[in-house]
Amino acid sequence: MQIKKLTKNLAAAMTGVDLSKPISAELKNTLRETIAAHRILVVKNQTLDSDAQEAFSECFGELLHPVTRRPDGIRLPQTHEITNAAKEGGISNDQYLGATAFWHTDGAYFPVPPLYTTLYAVKLPPSGGGDTEFVDMRAAYDALPQAQKQALDGLQVVHSHAEKNLVSGARAGTMDEVRDAPPVIHPMIRTIEGTEQRALYLGMYAVRILGMPDEEARKLLAELHEHSIQPEFRYTHVWEPGDLMMWDNRSLMHRAVGNFDMDREVRTLRRTVVKNLESAMA
Numbered sequence: 001m002q003i004k005k006l007t008k009n010l011a012a013a014m015t016g017v018d019l020s021k022p023i024s025a026e027l028k029n030t031l032r033e034t035i036a037a038h039r040i041l042v043v044k045n046q047t048l049d050s051d052a053q054e055a056f057s058e059c060f061g062e063l064l065h066p067v068t069r070r071p072d073g074i075r076l077p078q079t080h081e082i083t084n085a086a087k088e089g090g091i092s093n094d095q096y097l098g099a100t101a102f103w104h105t106d107g108a109y110f111p112v113p114p115l116y117t118t119l120y121a122v123k124l125p126p127s128g129g130g131d132t133e134f135v136d137m138r139a140a141y142d143a144l145p146q147a148q149k150q151a152l153d154g155l156q157v158v159h160s161h162a163e164k165n166l167v168s169g170a171r172a173g174t175m176d177e178v179r180d181a182p183p184v185i186h187p188m189i190r191t192i193e194g195t196e197q198r199a200l201y202l203g204m205y206a207v208r209i210l211g212m213p214d215e216e217a218r219k220l221l222a223e224l225h226e227h228s229i230q231p232e233f234r235y236t237h238v239w240e241p242g243d244l245m246m247w248d249n250r251s252l253m254h255r256a257v258g259n260f261d262m263d264r265e266v267r268t269l270r271r272t273v274v275k276n277l278e279s280a281m282a
């Protein structure tokens with residue numbers, strides 16, 4: 001097995017492992033440690049069907065059941081595809097998952113934000129593109145002036161699946177989604193469990209700040225968002241067939257990049273999200 005850093009501060013690639021078979025305790029530890037060190041991991045040359053990806057993900061904890069509904073009203077299963085392919089063939093105009101194009105962290109609308117996401121390249125656009133982009137919210141926090149860090153400390157942010165349209169332009173939540181995921185509150189600055197590291201916790205679900213007038217809160221959230229997505233905090237993943245990505249949701253935001261011919265070419269990724277049970281029990 002080989003592990004290679006992809007940038008100075010963020011992301012590593014692993015080769016020489018097969019995640020389609022049960023993994024050893026040693027490999028599981030290595031995967032955890034590599035993600036703790038680099039936050040984003042790309043495991044190369046994998047062949048994973050849905051069951052294999054689910055079994056691999058479950059090695060790290062219980063899987064989250066997303067609240068997002070498909071246009072037919074059915075809730076996405078725990079292991080689900082993000083695709084612009086239509087069920088009946090061809091390209092779909094339904095933008096029900098278009099929200100992934102806005103900066104977010106998966107599952108921020110749950111009381112305990114999840115730990116890992118896994119994303120597997122099922123079908124990539126033949127002409128290229130369809131990247132996934134990340135920002136390092138730890139580096140974004142570290143780069144804030146000291147006085148601003150102090151001013152933000154203690155602020156509590158309301159995250160809402162249903163109201164993500166207020167900041168992102170994604171569609172508003174349906175009645176079922178509102179029922180399944182009422183708004184939750186998270187600190188604006190997260191301390192990553194078991195470390196001294198602090199990170200901004202924002203994204204498209206962050207819609208209000210407790211005790212702050214909405215207009216002022218929206219302005220502050222927008223300013224911090226612009227600060228966080230600066231190029232120096234970014235890693236852009238250019239997918240290759242066989243890539244399985246796995247990342248730490250607690251200190252990153254990510255988004256799907258629309259840099260492919262989405263009216264003609266299919267892009268399908270398969271996702272699982274692993275709950276943060278240690279934190280839930282703390």
Ligand code: SIN
Nearest residue numbers: 082100131132255256
């Ligand atoms: C996601 O938001 O989890 C998926 C991102 C992508 O489709 O690149």
